[in-house]
Amino acid sequence: GAGVSQSPSNKVTEKGKDVELRCDPISGHTALYWYRQRLGQGLEFLIYFQGNSAPDKSGLPSDRFSAERTGESVSTLTIQRTQQEDSAVYLCASSLDRSRETQYFGPGTRLLVL
Amino acid sequence: GENVEQHPSTLSVQEGDSAVIKCTYSDSASNYFPWYKQELGKRPQLIIDIRSNVGEKKDQRIAVTLNKTAKHFSLHITETQPEDSAVYFCAASYSSASKIIFGSGTRLSIRP
Numbered sequence: 001g002a003g004v005s006q007s008p009s010n011k012v013t014e015k016g017k018d019v020e021l022r023c024d025p026i027s028g029h030t031a032l033y034w035y036r037q038r039l040g041q042g043l044e045f046l047i048y049f050q051g052n053s054a055p056d057k058s059g060l061p062s063d064r065f066s067a068e069r070t071g072e073s074v075s076t077l078t079i080q081r082t083q084q085e086d087s088a089v090y091l092c093a094s095s096l097d098r099s100r101e102t103q104y105f106g107p108g109t110r111l112l113v114l
Numbered sequence: 115g116e117n118v119e120q121h122p123s124t125l126s127v128q129e130g131d132s133a134v135i136k137c138t139y140s141d142s143a144s145n146y147f148p149w150y151k152q153e154l155g156k157r158p159q160l161i162i163d164i165r166s167n168v169g170e171k172k173d174q175r176i177a178v179t180l181n182k183t184a185k186h187f188s189l190h191i192t193e194t195q196p197e198d199s200a201v202y203f204c205a206a207s208y209s210s211a212s213k214i215i216f217g218s219g220t221r222l223s224i225r226p
Binding site for chain 1: 216
């Protein structure tokens with residue numbers, strides 16, 4: 001079946017602009033994660049959605065970052081007033097249920113802030 | 115909170131030799147330990163995982179060992195091949211309601 005998809009695949013924006021990144025998880029997956037990966041670096045946790053529970057937002061680096069997910073479907077990550085240090089690949093992952101299951105990663109959105 | 119430390123950060127081995135990557139975790143309640151492989155420019159993919167009720171798991175050339183007393187787990191790759199070159203991430207999770215915590219990654223290079 002279809003895997004995790006993300007859009008856009010690449011995004012170039014100017015400093016100060018807002019951007020919205022989209023993640024379509026695998027159908028039926030209740031858990032969804034967002035990560036940030038800077039060039040040559042590790043996976044930086046941003047936010048975690050699990051079913052209808054309140055999301056774990058402990059990884060969001062500032063109040064410019066926010067994410068939403070409606071039910072068990074699409075999630076959007078919004079970065080307001082982008083800064084150059086926001087440039088990175090933003091990865092989304094979903095898992096069947098709970099965090100103790102295999103995470104399936106999307107291809108990522110490569111964000112470049114000029 | 116939960117913390118996962120991974121080392122080494124880089125590892126270079128001769129083709130055919132073995133590679134070992136080690137991780138330690140802080141929360142003794144952790145009970146699920148996956149390993150992900152990320153090839154250059156690609157997304158991370160699960161290669162093997164282990165749960166706390168077993169001490170070792172093997173899948174062809176890859177094995178993972180878990181020492182719950184010492185709170186560490188390791189990835190072993192035998193007979194390394196060029197296609198094993200990638201960044202490897204360990205991770206730990208301790209409950210169905212908690213997020214998975216990743217280590218900082220190990221860049222493995224296989225020398226021909």
